[in-house]
Every structure is written in C-alpha cells, then in structure tokens.
Amino acid sequence: MTNCPTLIVTVGLPARGKTYISKKLTRYLNWIGVPTKEFNVGEYRRECVKIYKSFEFFRADNEEGLKIRKQCALAALNDVRQYLSVEGGQVAVFDATNTTRERRVTITRFAEQNGYKVFFVESLCEDPNVIAENIVQVKLGSPDYTDRNTEEAIQDFMKRIKCYENSYQPLDENLDGDLSYIKIMDVGQRYLVNRVLDHIQSRIVYYLMNIHITPRSIYLCRHGESDLNVRGRIGGDSGLSPRGKEFAQGLGRFIQDQNIKDLKVWTSQMKRTIQTGESLGVPYEQWKALNEIDAGVCEEMMYEEIQEHFPLEFALRDQDKYRYRYPKGESYEDLVQRLEPVIMELERQENVLVICHQAVMRCLLAYFLDKSAEELPYLKCPLHTVLKLTPVAYGCKVESIYLNVEAVNTHRDRPENVDISRLAEEALFTVPAHY
Amino acid sequence: MITFKTTILSIIWDFMTAKICMTNCPTLIVTVGLPARGKTYISKKLTRYLNWIGVPTKEFNVGEYRRECVKIYKSFEFFRADNEEGLKIRKQCALAALNDVRQYLSVEGGQVAVFDATNTTRERRVTITRFAEQNGYKVFFVESLCEDPNVIAENIVQVKLGSPDYTDRNTEEAIQDFMKRIKCYENSYQPLDENLDGDLSYIKIMDVGQRYLVNRVLDHIQSRIVYYLMNIHITPRSIYLCRHGESDLNVRGRIGGDSGLSPRGKEFAQGLGRFIQDQNIKDLKVWTSQMKRTIQTGESLGVPYEQWKALNEIDAGVCEEMMYEEIQEHFPLEFALRDQDKYRYRYPKGESYEDLVQRLEPVIMELERQENVLVICHQAVMRCLLAYFLDKSAEELPYLKCPLHTVLKLTPVAYGCKVESIYLNVEAVNTHRDRPENVDISRLAEEALFTVPAHY
Numbered sequence: 001m002t003n004c005p006t007l008i009v010t011v012g013l014p015a016r017g018k019t020y021i022s023k024k025l026t027r028y029l030n031w032i033g034v035p036t037k038e039f040n041v042g043e044y045r046r047e048c049v050k051i052y053k054s055f056e057f058f059r060a061d062n063e064e065g066l067k068i069r070k071q072c073a074l075a076a077l078n079d080v081r082q083y084l085s086v087e088g089g090q091v092a093v094f095d096a097t098n099t100t101r102e103r104r105v106t107i108t109r110f111a112e113q114n115g116y117k118v119f120f121v122e123s124l125c126e127d128p129n130v131i132a133e134n135i136v137q138v139k140l141g142s143p144d145y146t147d148r149n150t151e152e153a154i155q156d157f158m159k160r161i162k163c164y165e166n167s168y169q170p171l172d173e174n175l176d177g178d179l180s181y182i183k184i185m186d187v188g189q190r191y192l193v194n195r196v197l198d199h200i201q202s203r204i205v206y207y208l209m210n211i212h213i214t215p216r217s218i219y220l221c222r223h224g225e226s227d228l229n230v231r232g233r234i235g236g237d238s239g240l241s242p243r244g245k246e247f248a249q250g251l252g253r254f255i256q257d258q259n260i261k262d263l264k265v266w267t268s269q270m271k272r273t274i275q276t277g278e279s280l281g282v283p284y285e286q287w288k289a290l291n292e293i294d295a296g297v298c299e300e301m302m303y304e305e306i307q308e309h310f311p312l313e314f315a316l317r318d319q320d321k322y323r324y325r326y327p328k329g330e331s332y333e334d335l336v337q338r339l340e341p342v343i344m345e346l347e348r349q350e351n352v353l354v355i356c357h358q359a360v361m362r363c364l365l366a367y368f369l370d371k372s373a374e375e376l377p378y379l380k381c382p383l384h385t386v387l388k389l390t391p392v393a394y395g396c397k398v399e400s401i402y403l404n405v406e407a408v409n410t411h412r413d414r415p416e417n418v419d420i421s422r423l424a425e426e427a428l429f430t431v432p433a434h435y
Numbered sequence: 436m437i438t439f440k441t442t443i444l445s446i447i448w449d450f451m452t453a454k455i456c457m458t459n460c461p462t463l464i465v466t467v468g469l470p471a472r473g474k475t476y477i478s479k480k481l482t483r484y485l486n487w488i489g490v491p492t493k494e495f496n497v498g499e500y501r502r503e504c505v506k507i508y509k510s511f512e513f514f515r516a517d518n519e520e521g522l523k524i525r526k527q528c529a530l531a532a533l534n535d536v537r538q539y540l541s542v543e544g545g546q547v548a549v550f551d552a553t554n555t556t557r558e559r560r561v562t563i564t565r566f567a568e569q570n571g572y573k574v575f576f577v578e579s580l581c582e583d584p585n586v587i588a589e590n591i592v593q594v595k596l597g598s599p600d601y602t603d604r605n606t607e608e609a610i611q612d613f614m615k616r617i618k619c620y621e622n623s624y625q626p627l628d629e630n631l632d633g634d635l636s637y638i639k640i641m642d643v644g645q646r647y648l649v650n651r652v653l654d655h656i657q658s659r660i661v662y663y664l665m666n667i668h669i670t671p672r673s674i675y676l677c678r679h680g681e682s683d684l685n686v687r688g689r690i691g692g693d694s695g696l697s698p699r700g701k702e703f704a705q706g707l708g709r710f711i712q713d714q715n716i717k718d719l720k721v722w723t724s725q726m727k728r729t730i731q732t733g734e735s736l737g738v739p740y741e742q743w744k745a746l747n748e749i750d751a752g753v754c755e756e757m758m759y760e761e762i763q764e765h766f767p768l769e770f771a772l773r774d775q776d777k778y779r780y781r782y783p784k785g786e787s788y789e790d791l792v793q794r795l796e797p798v799i800m801e802l803e804r805q806e807n808v809l810v811i812c813h814q815a816v817m818r819c820l821l822a823y824f825l826d827k828s829a830e831e832l833p834y835l836k837c838p839l840h841t842v843l844k845l846t847p848v849a850y851g852c853k854v855e856s857i858y859l860n861v862e863a864v865n866t867h868r869d870r871p872e873n874v875d876i877s878r879l880a881e882e883a884l885f886t887v888p889a890h891y
Contacts, residue, residue, distance in 0.1 A: 173646075190629075191649040196665065199804060206662045209652065237784075288790060299784075328693075328755075334744060348655060 005084040006200055007111045008093045009104070011122035013168060014161045015134040017187070018123055021208065022095040023394045025121075028207055031367045032340055033333070034200065035089050039080055041096035044072035052144040055159040060167055073103070077110050085114060091200065092116075099168040101175070108179075119201050120181035121208065122171050130187055131161075138393050188212055207344070213391075216350035217260070218368070220361055221386040223272035224248045225407040228300065229383065232408070232434025235292060235299040240275045243405055247384045248279030250403040251355075254386065255280060260351045266290065266342075267355045276355050284355075289338050292357035296329025303412065303431045307424050314427055318418040321377035332377050335363050343367055358410055361387075368396045378414060383407035408434055461540040462656055463567045464549045465560070467578035469624060470617045471590040473643070474579055477664065478551040479850045481577075484663055487823045488796055489789070490656065491545045495536055497552035500528035508600040511615040516623055529559070533566050541570060547656070548572075555624040557631070564635075575657050576637035577664065578627050586643055587617075594849050644668055663800070669847075672806040673716070674824070676817055677842040679728035680704045681863040684756065685839065688864070688890025691748060691755040696731045699861055703840045704735030706859040707811075710842065711736060716807045722746065722798075723811045732811050740811075745798050748813035752785025759868065759887045763880050770883055774874040777833035788833050791819050799823055814866055817843075824852045834870060839863035864890055 008025070010018040022038045029036035048068055049057070057065045073096060083089040098104055104120070111118045125131065135157055139145065145153040171181050173194075182205050183192040191209055196202050224244025228236045240248065255263065265282055267273035268290035277284040298306050298313075306314050310327075317324040325331035330338075339360065346352060346364075354364065358381050366376040368389050381387075384407045388399040409432040417426040464481070466474040478494045485492035504524055505513070513521045529552060539545040554560055560576070567574045581587065591613055595601065601609040627637050629650075638661050639648040647665055652658050680700025684692045696704065711719065721738055723729035724746035733740040754762050754769075762770050766783075773780040781787035786794075795816065802808060802820075810820065814837050822832040824845050837843075840863045844855040865888040873882040 189651060191647075193647040193649065193665065195645055199801065202662075202666055202804065205665065206658075209649065209661065210658055288793070337744070345655065348658060 005089065005116045006091045007080065007084070007107070007116040007118050008091060008204070009098055009107055009118060009120050010093070010095050011098045011104070011120055011171060011181075012124065013099065013164050014097065014157070015131045015139065016123040016125050017134065017213075018097070018121075019095055019138070020213075020394060021121060021123065021184075022093045024211060025204065025207065026091075026093055027367070027370045028343075029091055029204075030370075030372075031336065031343075032203075033336065034091055036091040036093065037083050037089055038093040038095055039076045039083075041069075041073050041076050041094075044076050045069060046143055048072055055156050055163060058160050058163040060163060073106075077107070081110075081114055084116060097164055099164050101169045117197060117201075118180065119197075119204065120171060120179055121204075122181060122183045124170060124183060124185045125187060127186060141393070182208060184208060207347075210344055210347045212347070214350060215391075216352075218346060218351075218389045219353040219386055220364055220381075220389065221251065221353070221355055222357055222361055222381060222383055223267075223270075223276045223355060224251075224405075225383050226272040229408050229410055230435050232302045232304075232431075233300050234303070235295040235301075237270050237272075239271050243407055244272070244276070244383075245279070247403055247405040247407070248276045250384075250405055251276065251386070252280045254401070254403060255282075255353065260353075262351060264349055264352045265355065266352060268292065268357065268360070270357070273355045273357070287342060289342050290354070290356045290360055293332065293335050293359035294326065294329040296326035298326050298329065302434070304428060307427045311424070311427070312420055315418055315420040315422060318414055318427070321414070322373040332359060332363065333373075335359060339363050369398065370395070380411055383410065408432065461545065461572045462547045463536065463540070463563070463572040463574050464547060464660070465554055465563055465574060465576050466549070466551050467554045467560070467576055467627060467637075468580065469555065469620050470553065470613070471587050471595065472579040472581050473590065473669075474553070474577075475551055475594070476669075476850060477577060477579065477640075478549045480667060481660065481663065482547075482549055483823070483826045484799075485547055485660075486826075486828075487792065487799075488659075489792065489829075490547055492547040492549065493539050493545055494549040494551055495532045495539075497525075497529050497532050497550075500532050501525060502599055504528055511612050511619060514616050514619040516619060529562075533563070537566075537570055540572060553620055555620050557625045573653060573657075574636065575653075575660065576627060576635060577660075578637060578639045580626060580639060580641045581643060583642060597849070638664060640664060663803075666800055666803045668803070670806060672808075672847075674802060674807075674845045675809040675842055676820055676837075676845065677707065677809070677811055678813055678817055678837060678839055679723075679726075679732045679811060680707075680861075681839050682728040685864055685866055686891050688758045688760075688887075689756050690759075691751040691757075693726050693728075695727050699863055700728070700732070700839075701735070703859055703861040703863070704732045706840075706861055707732065707842070708736045710857070710859060711738075711809065716809075718807060720805055720808045721811065722808060724748070724813065724816070726813070729811045729813070743798060745794050746810070746812045746816055749788070749791050749815040750782065750785040752782035754782050754785065758890070760884060763883045767880070767883070768876055771874055771876040771878060774870055774883075777870070778829040788815060788819065789829075791815060795819050795823075825854065826851070836867055839866065864888065 010022055012018050019040060022040070026036045026038045045068065046052070048071070056062060059065065076094065080092045080094060084092050094107065098107065108118055135154060139157050140150060140153050148156070171179065171183060177194070180195040180197050180201060185191065188209070193205055196205055224240045224247035226244055227238040227241050230241050265277055265280060265284035267277040267284055267286050269286045269288045270291055273290070274286065298310065313327065322332045325334065343364070361381040362376055362379040365371070365379050365381065365387065371379060384403050384405050386401045386403065388401060390397045411432060413430040415426060415430045466478055468474050475496060478496070482492045482494045501524065502508070504527070512518060515521065532550065536548045536550060540548050550563065554563065564574055591610055595613050596606060596609050604612070627635065627639060633650070636651040636653050636657060641647065644665070649661055652661055680696045680703035682700055683694040683697050686697050721733055721736060721740035723733040723740055723742050725742045725744045726747055730742065754766065769783065778788045781790065799820070812820070817837040818832055818835040821827065821835050821837065821843065827835060840859050840861050842857045842859065844857060846853045867888060869886040871882060871886045
C-alpha cells in the first residue's frame, strides 16, 4: 500500500557509523513528523548477556554466542512489529551489523509477511583513521568496556571486528539488485543508490547524502531585544531596543573572541535579526524561512489583548501549542516544515551562527536535541543568550552563553488551566512581565 | 614532442592560470554517455528546473553547433572514429561551445552551464576539466548508462526521428543510420571509472534511474542537482492543473481571503468530478491547498485528496480581501511598484511570486516523483507551477493566463510538455489583470485601474 510502514536496515562491520546514522536519521524523521523508532540489537544483546567478557562471544564458531545473537535479533524484530503494526509507527530502524545475506533474507521475509517496505543502509569504510576515531568516540565509553583500560578495549574491539570480516557479504549489485538500498562509502565520499521506491526513501537518501562528520559548532541565538519585546507584544517587525543594540555589539565581540574558522552567519528577513547581524561587521545571508512564526490576527498583540479579543483561540493554543495555527497565521508544525531546508543546509555546512526568533529557535533546537512535539513549544530560548551546539558521540553538547545584557523575559509557560471555560487570570497567570 | 619538461611546464601553467574557486563560483555540468541515453532530455529538464528555482542556467548542445557547421547531415560515416575531417569539425564545435560557456558564465553572469555532448572519452573530459580550472568553474559530470534496447528504441522514436538530421529519411533508414552512429562511439567509450576518475564529482545514472552512483558532491547546488535527478522519471503520465471553482470573493472582485465557492463555483466542482471520471485516469492523485475554496472543490470529486499548505494562494498581506480599486486608493505607491516588478514585489506583510516559487519547490519535486496528479490550486500558484512545466521566465510568469473553470492537461513529450486546455463550460468572472501601460508611481488612478477585469 502507499502508506505501508518502512523498515530501514543497517548493514556494515562494527565501527562503521551504523548507530550514528540510525540515531541521526531517527531524530530527523521524527522532527519532520514521521513517527520513527530505532532498535539496536547490541542493546538487546547487553540485556541478555549481562556481562560482556570478550570478543570471543562474537567468534563465528561460537555456537552459544550465535544462538543468543539470533535470539536477540528476533526479539528486536518482534518489537519492530509491535511498533509498526500495533503502535502506529511509520518507520523502524533496525540497527545491527546484518553482514550476511542469510540474515538479510530473514529480515526481508519478516518484512514481507508484515507488509513493510525494506530499505537497506550500508556503510563501508576502510580508512583506519576514521575507524580509530569512531572507537574512541563511542566504543571506549560503551557499557561493554567500562572496566577495561583504553589499550585493552581497543585491542578487544579490533578482534571483534575481525570476527565479522570473514563472513561479511556486502550488498551486491547483481545478487542484491532487486533490493532497495543506499551504500555509503568512505563517510560519504561516494554513494550507490539502488531502486528508491517512494517519497520517504527519497527523503532518507537526500538526508543521508547531506550529513557529514567533520567537527564543527552551530551557534543559535535570537535577535537582540526589540521594541515590541519590551512592550510585551508578539510578532511584528520592529527594530532593536537600546539594550538589543548593546547585545548585538556584544555578540560581535563574542564571535571575534571565539575565533571560529570560516563562520557563516544567517539571519531572517526581519528588521530585528538583520540589525543584529549588521552589528557583527561580517557578511551574512538572509533567509525568509527563518522569519518568526506568523501570528496572523494576533500579530503585535499583547497576551492580555489576545485573551481579551480571542479567549477561545488563546485556550485552544494552550491545549495543543504545537499544532495550533493562529487564524491567518502559522503553527509550530508549519514552522518545522518551513525550516526543513534550513536544517538540511545546516547539516551540509560547518560553523554557522543562526540569528533568529523565539519560535524558530525552539524548532531548530528541538531538532538538534531530539525534543518531542510536546516539549518543543516550551523550550527556553531567552533573549541575549547564545547556545553553542557541538556534535559529540551520538548527540549534541550544549553550552549556554549569556552575553550579560539585560532583556525582558518572553517565555510564557503552559498555564495549569487550559480549558476554554477558564478565567482571564488563569489564562494570564504565566505571562512574563513587560513594560 | 611531449617531453618531461613540457609536462612540468604545462602543470605549472595550469596552476598559475587556474582561477581560485570561490564559494559562489559557477558550475559546469558535463553530460557523459552514448547517443540516445537521455543526455539532452536531462540537460533541458535540469536547466528548466534550475532557472525556475532562480539559478541562472543555460544549456549548450554540441550537436547543435555541429549542425550549424555541417549544414547537411549525410550519414553516420561522419561519426566514424577514423574520419579525420569529422573528428576535426567535432572538436572545433566542442571548443566553440566551451567558448560560449565562458561567455555565459564569466561575462553574462550565468551561474550554471550544462555542456551537453557525448564526452565519452577520458581525453575529452580532461580537456573540459582543464578549461573549467582555468576559468574558476566547478565541474560536475552527469553520466547516463543504459543497455535496455526498449528504452533506447523509444528514445530514438521520440527525439531522433524528428531531428533535423533525419528530416528527409524514412523511419527505417533513420533508425538504421542512428544505430550505426551509436556503434561509432561504443568502441572508444570510457565510462567514468571509480578508480581512474575517483577525484571527479559526478553522478552516474543507470537504467533510467534504477541505480545511481554519486561521487564527491562538493556543494549545495550539486546536492540539489543530485536530489532532482534522482526524483525524475520518464514513465508516461499527465498532470492536470486547475484553480478552485469561482469563489464568493472572486465574484466581488476581491483578492486573497478564504471564502467558499459561489453557486457557479459549485457547479464547476461537479463538472470537474464528471470530467475526471470520463478521463478514466489510472491511479489519479488529487491535491488541494488548505483553503476552503480548493477543499470544497476537491470534496466534490468524491475521491480521496491530499491537502498541501504549500499550495495556498499568495499571501497579499495588507491587501488581503481588497479590490484593486481599494488597493489603488489606499496603497497607490505599492500598486505601482508591483506593476513595475510583479515577480519580485512582496506585498507588505505578504509574499512575492519569488517567495511562492520557493514555497512550491517541494510540490514540484513530489510532482516529479508522482505519475497522474490533479492539482486544484489558485491563480498565482498555478502560474508558478505552469511556468515550471512550460519553461516560462520570471517576467512572463506573473502574467500567465490561468482562468477559472479551465483545466490544463500537461503531458510530457519529447523534450517538453504538451498542453491541452479544457474549459468545463461553467461561466466565471475573469480574474486576470494585465500589466497596464503606465507603471510609473506618478500615474493617475484610471491608468492604474485600466486593466482591472470586470466584477460585481
């Protein structure tokens, strides 16, 4: 059927980035609204075999080991079926080595029986530097090696890789010509793409072809405090307040002190971010897609005025802030769709500073920190604070830098009473102070 | 005589004359492949797409240069690998085309040039790569490989038989000659090689998109080109474009808003449903925007449809729901500025056609992936989509005629699109306002309103 679930299956030797790809892809798909979950067979194995002894477990002639590993794979597939066929998931990522054709046939049969489409993602890499860095970043800290020293851990892991190498059957152009897959070679230098079947596979391929692992940092911040911020009004297109201008200057100094290599600066097409960007004295690019959420009929209103003129809308928004669309305006859900090309280009780029707006920054932050649709609209993104995001291991390190220029608080928490019958005071209880 | 010293000198020369490639340096796309592998189809389609999304692109077909040079095509013998005269002319034509490429990219401000030729030998590709280095262009190769005889035969029928080369041959002769022409290239064909060409940036398209090999994508534009090429197909299909039925605001001469259908608009929706049934289209997908008037139209069809926010009408900002007469009264300056540059003009707190195109790009990408689709949208939106399919410029786009109650059936054929216009015989107001003669900000109200269509 057109909307049948998709089972993504990783393929590759250990330390080839399968889990990195699985987690990142899962995060991306969930952010764009496709319910996705990853199933790491290694985790099932750790559940089953509480204590990891050595690479011997993975020897091709270890009958007991093979039996346990197969059981774990089947247990994971069972949970996949639960997720896709019962819980309403759309995509499942089956993260394991899956290095033999036999194992892949088992999985393909399972998918056929359940009406899932299968898409393989194979990662091939022989660059010893990349593999070594991989081991340092994510293997040394693994539960498998908590009580080993670095030297021992590396030795053991290299032998573990060796156990797989002899039986490894990479996806083959001829033997596997009927399967849908992408082969990623040498961390994205080259790709082989075979039989992309539908929209979601096409998007997955595009995403995988745009991500990289070159170290870099992404800086997110809002424009400096604006005149409308000071007056407690939302939206609009006002300029910076005196304190906002001070922040912009401070941001310029901060950027210089950080001494960032080849920093790109992006702003929206609204005055307040452009003014902030101008202050930096470096080239910047304006993106309409980074404009603040359109509050439609509520543009330039104070929350008190929204409560007075549109109390029903105000309550509906509190009930489902992610999906709620302002009349003649947008929702956070719309924002995410609008921001997808920004995220795609951020993935391609290296060091970038994005000067944007509260709702926009919440959406971008939710992508990087894997926040749900429920949490996203309430993420704290205060004025005059830069968030420095640095990818590390499977996630993102966040450093928050307050540039020491005071500003109003624009964060309104979800009030306790979101019922349409609530009183004005209950609706306005969490409105932040303003002039 | 080529000596070691000569080689060193040429390397130094290349290094000294190579322009440093800045981030926004132009891109030279180079096709590679035997005849009848879809290189020109890909070149033209890619050029059309890049221009539509705002990247100035031009294609340079070496075959056309050859036809200019050798006025009359005699036979495949011209292409024999041992035809010295033929080789000389063909090389001259390639160099003439490259010269025009340089003119376009370095003088005229073009951003992408598509060099469409067989380029089947490594030697020819080295010549091109050197040319690009000297001029500071990035090179991206697009190779098409196909051995399916059915595909090649269909290709020959669609675009070769009608070629100027074969106007005075009958079909049988033309096919025979063309097959021998292909043979001339086969012996010397050196496909891009994973090892020997590992440093080049390229995409190999195999068997009309069943498989792709992508090597060293360097930047944003190459990434977008790869994504586009991986989404297009050549399966026959038709795309139906129409607007919602006449709306209440249409009748009153007001723009934008979110009104429902007028009685005539409802009649059209019914007619559209009957039309769709009569057409008996295989697996038709129906898309609407998220505005009432297209949804109501879609509902009438009685088949499942998908709503796209991206298909919503252009946001007229402060001018929403106004009549043109009111816009002239309240915003005469804005009204004149819009007439001066309708494509780029953005309504205050609203959008421009240029914004619309960016918003519609995912719709176009999905339309390329799909087969038979009916898109029920709006005037400005339909103009943008139509401009993509019919390769209309930014200047023409905002003035394309997309009347109410008329379905446009677009069917890809050869290198372009066949258009059939079907008026469903339900009257509606005209909402098309031509560009007036006087677009000066000092113009009189009558001059501004001269081309406003009649309304109630």
